[in-house]
Amino acid sequence: xxxxxxxxxxxxxxxxxxxxxxxxxxxxxxxxxxxxxxxxxxxxxxxxxxxxxxxxxxxxxxxxxxxxxxxxxxxxxxxxxxxxxxxxxxxxxxxxxxxxxxxxxxxxxxxxxxxxxxxxxxxxxxxxxxxxxxxxxxxxxxxxxxxxxxxxxxxxxxxxxxxxxxxxxxxxxxxxxxxxxxxxxxxxxxxxxxxxxxxxxxxxxxxxxxxxxxxxxxxxxxxxxxxxxxxxxxxxxxxxxxxxxxxxxxxxxxxxxxxxxxxxxxxxxxxxxxxxxxxxxxxxxxxxxxxxxxxxxxxxxxxxxxxxxxxxxxxxxxxxxxxxxxxxxxxxxxxxxxxxxxxxxxxxxxxxxxxxxxxxxxxxxxxxxxxxxxxxxxxxxxxx
Amino acid sequence: xxxxxxxxxxxxxxxxxxxxxxxxxxxxxxxxxxxxxxxxxxxxxxxxxxxxxxxxxxxxxxxxxxxxxxxxxxxxxxxxxxxxxxxxxxxxxxxxxxxxxxxxxxxxxxxxxxxxxxxxxxxxxxxxxxxxxxxxxxxxxxxxxxxxxxxxxxxxxxxxxxxxxxxxxxxxxxxxxxxxxxxxxxxxxxxxxxxxxxxxxxxxxxxxxxxxxxxxxxxxxxxxxxxxxxxxxxxxxxxxxxxxxxxxxxxxxxxxxxxxxxxxxxxxxxxxxxxxxxxxxxxxxxxxxxxxxxxxxxxxxxxxxxxxxxxxxxxxxxxxxxxxxxxxxxxxxxxxxxxxxxxxxxxxxxxxxxxxxxxxxxxxxxxxxxxxxxxxxxxxxxxx
Numbered sequence: 001x002x003x004x005x006x007x008x009x010x011x012x013x014x015x016x017x018x019x020x021x022x023x024x025x026x027x028x029x030x031x032x033x034x035x036x037x038x039x040x041x042x043x044x045x046x047x048x049x050x051x052x053x054x055x056x057x058x059x060x061x062x063x064x065x066x067x068x069x070x071x072x073x074x075x076x077x078x079x080x081x082x083x084x085x086x087x088x089x090x091x092x093x094x095x096x097x098x099x100x101x102x103x104x105x106x107x108x109x110x111x112x113x114x115x116x117x118x119x120x121x122x123x124x125x126x127x128x129x130x131x132x133x134x135x136x137x138x139x140x141x142x143x144x145x146x147x148x149x150x151x152x153x154x155x156x157x158x159x160x161x162x163x164x165x166x167x168x169x170x171x172x173x174x175x176x177x178x179x180x181x182x183x184x185x186x187x188x189x190x191x192x193x194x195x196x197x198x199x200x201x202x203x204x205x206x207x208x209x210x211x212x213x214x215x216x217x218x219x220x221x222x223x224x225x226x227x228x229x230x231x232x233x234x235x236x237x238x239x240x241x242x243x244x245x246x247x248x249x250x251x252x253x254x255x256x257x258x259x260x261x262x263x264x265x266x267x268x269x270x271x272x273x274x275x276x277x278x279x280x281x282x283x284x285x286x287x288x289x290x291x292x293x294x295x296x297x298x299x300x301x302x303x304x305x306x307x308x309x310x311x312x313x314x315x316x317x318x319x320x321x322x323x324x325x326x327x328x329x330x331x332x333x334x335x336x337x338x339x340x341x342x343x344x345x346x347x348x349x350x351x352x353x354x355x356x357x358x359x360x361x362x363x364x365x366x367x368x369x370x371x372x373x374x375x376x377x378x379x380x381x382x383x384x
Numbered sequence: 385x386x387x388x389x390x391x392x393x394x395x396x397x398x399x400x401x402x403x404x405x406x407x408x409x410x411x412x413x414x415x416x417x418x419x420x421x422x423x424x425x426x427x428x429x430x431x432x433x434x435x436x437x438x439x440x441x442x443x444x445x446x447x448x449x450x451x452x453x454x455x456x457x458x459x460x461x462x463x464x465x466x467x468x469x470x471x472x473x474x475x476x477x478x479x480x481x482x483x484x485x486x487x488x489x490x491x492x493x494x495x496x497x498x499x500x501x502x503x504x505x506x507x508x509x510x511x512x513x514x515x516x517x518x519x520x521x522x523x524x525x526x527x528x529x530x531x532x533x534x535x536x537x538x539x540x541x542x543x544x545x546x547x548x549x550x551x552x553x554x555x556x557x558x559x560x561x562x563x564x565x566x567x568x569x570x571x572x573x574x575x576x577x578x579x580x581x582x583x584x585x586x587x588x589x590x591x592x593x594x595x596x597x598x599x600x601x602x603x604x605x606x607x608x609x610x611x612x613x614x615x616x617x618x619x620x621x622x623x624x625x626x627x628x629x630x631x632x633x634x635x636x637x638x639x640x641x642x643x644x645x646x647x648x649x650x651x652x653x654x655x656x657x658x659x660x661x662x663x664x665x666x667x668x669x670x671x672x673x674x675x676x677x678x679x680x681x682x683x684x685x686x687x688x689x690x691x692x693x694x695x696x697x698x699x700x701x702x703x704x705x706x707x708x709x710x711x712x713x714x715x716x717x718x719x720x721x722x723x724x725x726x727x728x729x730x731x732x733x734x735x736x737x738x739x740x741x742x743x744x745x746x747x748x749x750x751x752x753x754x755x756x757x758x759x760x761x762x763x764x765x766x767x768x
Contacts, residue, residue, distance in 0.1 A: 001484040021516060052511075054437045057519070059511040060466035063625045063758040067632070073644065075623040076759065077472045078464040082444035088461045092476055099483030100385040127436075127443040132405060135441070239459040241447045248451070260457065374447040375460065 001098045005224035005231035006381070008037025008217035009343045014181040014331030016114040017211040022049075022056050023068035025213040026110040030069045033106065033215035042217065043102035045069075045076040048089030048109040049335035052078070054124045055116055065108065075102075082128035083284060084370025085109065086214070086338025087239070087377030093218045094237050103220065109339030110213040121209055125334065128371045130245040142206060142285070144246060144372050146198035149287035152253055153200065156302035160200045164191040165308040166286040167204045167328055173315065174325025176356035177344075181210045181331030205286040207327035214339040216346075232349045236265030236365075236380030244374045257376040258295035258367060265365070265378040266297075273297035276380070277361040278320040278348055280341040282369040283327045289313075292367055293321070296378075320358045323348060338368030342379060349383045385482045389608035389615035390765070392421025392601035393727045398565040398594040398715030400498040406433075406440050407452035410494040413599035414453045417490065421601045427486035429453075429460040432473030432493040433719035436462070438508045439500055449492065459486075466512035467668060468754025469493065470598070470722025471623070471761030477602045478621050487604065493720030494597040505593055509718070512755045514629040526590060526669070528756050530582035532636055533671035537584065539637060540686035544584045548575040549692040550670040550705075551588045551712055557699065558709025560740035561728075565594045565715030589670040591711035598723040600730075616730045620649030620749075620764030628758045641760040642679035642751060649749070649762040650681075657681035660764070661745040662704040662732055664725040666753040667711045673697075676751055677705070680762075704742045707732060722752030726763060733767045 010032025012025055020028075026047065034040060045066045053059045062076030081088035086109035093105035113121050126135045129144055153160060167186060174180035186204060194204040224231025240257040243249050249256070266272060273296060281292040290304035298319050299307045312318040324330055324344040327337060345364040347353045353361075362383045369376050394416025396409055404412075410431065418424060429450045437443045446460030465472035470493035477489035497505050510519045513528055537544060551570060558564035570588060578586040608615025624641040627633050633640070650656060657680060665680075667673040677688035682703050696702040708714055708728040711721060729748040731737045737745075746767045753760050 050443055051437070053435070053508070056515060057507075057511050058515040059434055059464055060513070060628060060755045060758055062465060063755065064514070064628045066625045067628045067758075071625075072627060073624055073641070075475075076465075076625045077476075077623075079476075080443055080462040080464060081446060081460075091459075092461075092463075092479075095476075095479045095483045095485050098485065099479045101479050101482065123441075124437070127441050129444070130448070131440060131442040239461075240457055241450050241455075241460045243456060244444060244448045244451045257457070371444045371447065374444055374451075 003221035003233065004094055004097045004218050005221040005233045006216050006346055007219050007224050007231045008033040009346050010036060011179050011214040011340060011343050012212050013179050014210040014212035014333055018115060022052055022058060022110055022112050023065050025211060026065045026108050027069040029213040029215035030106060030108060033217050037217045042071060042074060042104040042106050044096050044105040045071060045074055046089040046092040046105060046107050047078045048086035048338055049078050049111060050080055050082055050085050051111060051113065051124050051335065056112055081375045082370035083334045084338060084368045084375045084377050085335035087368030090216060090338065090342060090379065091237060091239055091377055094234060097218050097220060105218045106215055107218060107339060108213065108215040109336030111333035111335040112211045113209040113333060114211050133245045142201055143198045145285045145287060146201045148246065148252055148372065149200050152287055152290065155253060158305050161192055162305045162309060163205060163286040164188050166283060166289045167191055169313050170283060170322040170326040170328035173323050173356050174329030176354055177324040177330060180325040180329055181208055182329040201285055207284050207332035210331035210333045212331065212333035212336050214336055214343045216339060216342055230350065232346045233382045234379060235382045236269035238264035239377040241375050242373050244371060246372050253291065255291050255295040255373040257373055258292055261376045261378040262296040265380050269380045271363065271380065275363055276319065276365045278323050278358045278364045280345055280366040281321050282367055283322055284332060289321065296367065315356060315358055323356050323358055324353065338377060341366040341368060345381050349381055387605035387617065388478050388481045388602050389605040389617045390600050390730055391603050391608050391615045392417040393730050394420060395563050395598040395724060395727050396596050397563045398596035398717055401595040402499060406436055406442060406494055406496050407449045409595060409597040410449045410492050411453040413597040414490060414492060417599035417601050426455060426458060426488040426490050428480050428489040429455060429458055430473040430476040430489060430491050431462045432470035432722055433462050433495060434464055434466055434469050435495060435497065435508050440496055465759045466754035467718045468722060468752045468759045468761050469719035471752030474600060474722060474726060474763065475621060475623055475761055478618060481602050481604060489602045490599055491602060491723060492597065492599040493723030495717035495719045496595045497593040497717060498595050517629045526585055527582045528630060529669045529671060530585045532630065532756065533584050536637055536671055536674065542689050545576055546689050546693060547589060547670040548572050550667060550673045551575055553697050554667060554706040554710040554712035557707050557740050558713030560738055561708040561714060564709040564713055565592055566713045585669055591668050591716035594715035594717045596715065596717035596720050598720055598727045600723060600726055614734065616733045617766045618763060619766045620653035622648035623761040625759050626757050628755060630756050637675065639675050639679040639757040641757055642676055645760045645762040646680040649764050653764045655747065655764065660703065660747055660749045662707050662742045662748045664729055664750040665705050666751055667706055668716060673705065680751065699740060699742055707740050707742055708737065722761060725750040725752060729765050733765055
């Protein structure tokens with residue numbers, strides 16, 4: 001399996017793009033990524049998306065986008081893994097290039113969520129959980145995560161307010177990201193006074209939905225090397241699944257798919273958690289930040305909250321997370337999120353993250369999660 | 385890129401499975417495929433499906449199925465390319481194994497369509513076409529194909545009744561397929577008297593929807609060789625896209641993505657149309673049979689209807705098609721169809737097709753189409 005690298009990135013602002021369709025959003029990110037890589041064509045297009053059929057009445061989404069983006073003729077498919085769709089699309093692009101089947105592939109994440117009523121968005125997002133055994137009983141996706149957060153608080157003795165640091169960090173970092181949805185710093189008091197969504201998850205524990213698209217160009221690593229230094233190598237890529245329903249897990253506080261996909265990615269890269277300079281994790285809810293940090297070996301079980309409270313997750317901390325805002329403040333256009341994470345890693349590893357730059361970042365990790373830990377995709381990228 | 389083979393197949397009857405959920409249907413096909421290959425686990429699962437979110441309120445479908453089918457932990461995603469989703473899922477499985485990333489992968493196609501009102505099915509299927517520029521104007525998917533059929537009749541001077549042979553052949557062959565939805569032979573009179581759906585497409589030009597699942601186990605070809613003779617080699621695999629909307633094509637009667645994916649598959653296999661012993665084509669409507677035969681080099685433009693009238697598409701003809709019923713009579717559970725096609729090819733190449741056996745079949749081709757020729761996936765399989 002030959003090694004691959006990312007040589008082009010593109011992204012739109014995450015927000016309410018009522019004037020742009022799915023393909024127009026995706027086309028904008030694709031144009032940027034191709035311009036960034038100084039190319040005008042590719043062999044294949046892998047689109048990460050969750051909701052296009054339900055919200056925009058458009059499937060055959062791969063072809064819809066290849067057609068619009070000036071890539072008529074190329075192989076094009078949609079890859080779906082709920083909120084992990086972006087990471088899964090990148091996995092598909094990597095395998096296509098690594099196998100030798102393609103010399104170049106675009107991984108594009110795109111989602112439109114703000115044009116329909118919020119009740120429709122809630123219903124659509126619930127399809128990430130188990131329709132027959134969770135959602136049929138009246139649970140929403142945020143309610144499922146609320147049950148997990150309550151259990152964590154119960155097991156480990158933290159207070160709800162101890163989670164504030166995750167959200168404060170994400171909002172602070174997003175202020176430096178032009179493409180982020182939210183640019184307002186928040187305080188501990190803001191967090192404590194935030195409106196409740198599903199107890200104990202309040203509005204500042206939850207990531208906002210949004211419309212957005214992001215794109216990555218994947219090529220063979222040796223091609224990238226021959227063509228200048230902007231290529232960022234993908235040194236680890238792994239995915240795993242868990243039970244779809246949380247109640248089927250022996251331990252609802254252990255993300256086994258996050259742990260096993262991270263372990264495989266570490267092993268491929270010959271690295272350990274201590275080698276990772278920044279970690280773009282899947283903070284759909286603040287509880288997920290804690291569980292991901294623990295599953296990936298950055299904190300002992302029940303201790304990720306302490307890591308945050310001790311300031312170790314900030315740009316200058318031991319393991320910076322959500323360095324350009326994370327899902328919490330960059331925004332969470334669900335099927336696109338996994339690609340935004342990697343675009344941001346590349347910005348950091350190129351040293352182009354501006355005021356949010358992690359000093360001397362050489363190796364970064366991203367983890368994208370579909371459902372409540374049901375499908376997890378982990379990538380490790382390296383500057384050289 | 386290492387070569388791969390299919391060593392296990394499984395399928396459910398195509399029909400109305402009101403008592404089975406998506407994952408139960410898929411689980412049944414997976415169990416059969418694993419039993420057939422004498423295995424009990426795989427590294428990855430690629431699910432071809434189009435409508436699970438819209439009809440069954442279930443995304444994260446890969447994990448839903450890996451969880452249910454006893455494959456917890458393995459990488460699992462859904463691949464969507466409208467009615468070409470099955471073929472696209474097989475492509476993903478092939479690239480995963482060919483790249484060396486996996487030693488085994490299941491490609492599973494599954495669809496449930498009969499539990500909702502037919503108006504909902506029609507609306508869901510319309511998402512295969514261009515939502516903004518075709519469907520918004522009131523066209524349904526069958527209406528789009530009707531426009532193409534009318535154009536073909538106008539350009540080449542055939543009569544509607546000349547297309548009857550495609551449907552008669554499919555129905556005759558399905559009588560020998562236990563898993564087919566329809567087991568009634570039809571006559572020329574039946575065809576001529578069939579109820580109109582969208583002029584000139586009548587009920588016997590159109591494939592029936594249905595619930596169903598089919599599965600394939602893909603492994604490295606050398607592994608298959610070491611483990612007995614039942615492995616069927618995949619010697620060609622290619623995909624391409626066209627414009628999503630038919631009106632954007634220079635020639636609405638030329639399936640350019642079918643032609644280019646077939647040309648690539650022939651080239652990979654070192655074969656020509658004359659070498660193909662049978663062709664499982666995408667006869668969603670009888671007009672699509674004609675256009676596929678022409679795009680793939682089995683008939684000159686406008687002459688596929690003559691090929692059919694001369695009896696060359698039957699089991700004993702020059703290029704047998706729809707040998708176990710095709711979409712027309714085996715049924716068309718849209719996202720599953722591309723996998724059914726390959727399962728049937730394997731049955732033929734193993735010599736296990738019973739009364740529908742193509743004598744001496746060694747090399748077979750399958751072509752799966754998403755939308756009206758917008759995304760096309762072509763595979764060539766060989767007995768040795």
